[in-house]
Amino acid sequence: MREAAIETQLLSKEYGNGRGCRDVTITVGKGEAFGFLGPNGAGKSTFVKMLVGLIAPSSGQASIFGHRIGSMEANACIGYLPELYRCQEWLTGLEVLQLHARLCRMDKTAAQRRIPELLEEVGLGQRGKDRVKHYSKGMQQRLGLACALINKPQVVFLDEPSSALDPVGRAEVRSILERLKAKGVTIFLNSHLLGDVEALCDRMALLNDGVILRHGTAAELLSKRSTWLFKVGGCSPFLLSWLNEQTGFQLHETVNQEAASPEDESVVWLEAELDNEEQAGWLNFLIIEQGMILYEATRKKERLEGWFMDAVSGLSHRGEKE
Amino acid sequence: MRIIAGMTWKELLRKKVMLLTLLLTVVFLLAFWFVAQTIGKNDVFDGNGMISFSTMIARFTNGAFILMLGFFFGSFVIAFLAIFSSFSAVSGEAEQGIMQAMLPRPLPRWKWYFGRWLGYVSLGVIYAGVLFASILLITRYHAAIPQNPAALLRAFLLFVSTVPLLVSLAMLGSGIFSALGNGVLMTMLYGAGWLGGMLDKLSGSLRLEPDGLVMLHNLTGLISMAMPADSLQRRMTTELLSIKELSGIVDITSGSFSMLSGGTGPSDTFIIYAIGYTLVALLIGLYRFQRRDL
Structure with a gap:
């Protein structure tokens, strides 16, 4: 069991309008990348703001590497990129980083070495001496990422880090995050870009109306909906009905979006939700036994986006099925 | 705290707040120079070029009037500089999202708040000092000014005391109201204080x-309690002009002086009240900021 970087116990924040977070308990291990998902207004940003000390919890406890959230010790080991990062636009990018380095009590020599490296890393190497008011939103977001990383934090909290970035910027941010992860930095990622979360995060949680609905690794979350596809020749409605009777699987004809349509009209794609590979093997056996031709049997790769849409569809803002 | 105070200085300088203030101050001082010159020409010399007693009285009378005219404007300038530099200190940065990137650093909130306060106050006090000295020097050139160092020091301290008072109050307000709402409220409150004084x-x-x-x-007493800045300025002119050299010679409570002068000015107890008012505003502002969700 690796050391806990972030630990929360029944952490709650109540607002007058009932929104916020309720009894959120999570543990993020050191060096782990944790994705925090949820629809707009679910309470993701509120939760992160509590962890970085911007919002005082109404109840519950939380710590970062054993230090109480909001304490100087906890803040010394974190980096935070707020959603839609804004900074003192009358400073240059270089000066903003110098300011953050001083606030982190960094050694002046170390800061002088680190700042140009960081500016280069986030793609602002040539614009460091420009005033921030001349930066685009995307450039400000990159600067925000550099600020979050100035003190070589052990934990970085990123609230929609790619929100203002173009596709190139997004790819660069993803690459930076992958490098951070490889270095053992703990990453807490709030993002709507589910592809990024799926690619980067070891574990993730789904929040709705301030309550965690599900959490686990991507594999754990996605395996709950294991869909299989079978490319079958010589199938008829009678045979399909017989297979369903024998197995109870609700096998049905479908269109495979990821493959070309079969040229032979007697060849079809069949789809079924199965619990495990044994069931798939049994179905393969029955198809062949009935004289049909099995060209292909494959587990449909579920994207996190599909899972997310399924998970939040039909939920009210109270996190309950409507 | 030093870092935040330095950042505040840089902000006021970079945003050209100080540059514009200084430029307009130069314009004011030029105008003031000519006004002082015009008033100062009322001096009457006797035939052999010696300054007579009546000339001396005239010079002090002119000097008193010029001083009151200068400080009447000066008090407005430093009040508005203090208010408009700090009225969005908390709410403005919170609304823009600037604070959200700064405060998760290992920086206690009280240091941020005091740092900002110190930055605004120090720059305001330096500016007020320059203005105070300029008004005195111009008046001295064209007329005569009281030269009691203790009275000058007391007058200076009272003149600049409105800076911490207004900055403390503006920062407290910016932790409660939106930047725009606080700006309007502070201006109206200061205006009410000035009206009460008048x-x-x-x-x-x-x-x-x-x-x-x-x-x-x-009614005017209540207004002064709510906004003591104008009363402090009135006490300042009283301190400046009620010294031995002018005592019983120039009646500053009558005629054209009455609109500009402080009259009798508030008591020592009121000065203590104003100091307490400043400290309470500062501490309540800090207390609220410590607990504010951002």
Whole structure:
């Protein structure tokens, strides 16, 4: 069991309008990348703001590497990129980083070495001496990422880090995050870009109306909906009905979006939700036994986006099925 | 705290707040120079070029009038500089999202708040000092000014005391109201204080019934309690002009002086109240900021 970087116990924040977070308990291990998902207004940003000390919890406890959230010790080991990062636009990018380095009590020599490296890393190497008011939103977001990383934090909290970035910027941010992860930095990622979360995060949680609905690794979350596809020749409605009777699987004809349509009209794609590979093997056996031709049997790769849409569809803002 | 105060200085300089203030101050001082020159020409010399007693009185009278005219404007300038530099200190940065990137650093909130306060106050006090000295020097050149160092020091301290008072109050307000709302509120509050001061000055010449006069005094007293800045400025002119050299020679409560001068000015107790008011505003602002969700 690796050391806990972030630990929360029944952490709650109540607002007058009932929104916020309720009894959120999570543990993020050191060096782990944790994705925090949820629809707009679910309470993701509120939760992160509590962890970085911007919002005082109404109840519950939380710590970062054993230090109480909001304490100087906890803040010394974190980096935070707020959603839609804004900074003192009358400073240059270089000066903003110098300011953050001083606030982190960094050694002046170390800061002088680190700042140009960081500016280069986030793609602002040539614009460091420009005033921030001349930066685009995307450039400000990159600067925000550099600020979050100035003190070589052990934990970085990123609230929609790619929100203002173009596709190139997004790819660069993803690459930076992958490098951070490889270095053992703990990453807490709030993002709507589910592809990024799926690619980067070891574990993730789904929040709705301030309550965690599900959490686990991507594999754990996605395996709950294991869909299989079978490319079958010589199938008829009678045979399909017989297979369903024998197995109870609700096998049905479908269109495979990821493959070309079969040229032979007697060849079809069949789809079924199965619990495990044994069931798939049994179905393969029955198809062949009935004289049909099995060209292909494959587990449909579920994207996190599909899972997310399924998970939040039909939920009210109270996190309950409507 | 030093880092935040330095950042505040840089902000006021980079945003050209100080540059514009200084440029307009130069314009004011030029105008003031010519006004002072015009008033100062009233000096009367006797035939052999010696300064007579009556000339000396005239020079002090002119000097007193020029000083009051200068500080009447000067008090407005430093008040508005203090208010408009700090009225969005908390709410403005919170609304823009700037604070959200700064405060998760290992920086106690009280240091951020005091740092900002110190930055605004120090720059305001330096500016007020320059303005104070400029008004005195110009007046001295064209007329005469009181030269009691203790009186000058007391007057200077009272003149600059409105800076911490207004900055503390503006920062407290910015932790409660939006930047725009706080700016309007502070301006109106300062305006009310100024109006209360004017009513107090004019009350003697309004020929009111005794009951009405009492009510007016109570009203202006309450206004002064709510916004002591104008009363401090009135006490400043009283301190500056009520020294031995002018005592009994120039009546600053009558004629054209009455609109500009402080009249009798508030008591020492009121000065203590104003200091307490400043400290309480600062501490309540800090207390609220410590607990504010961002």
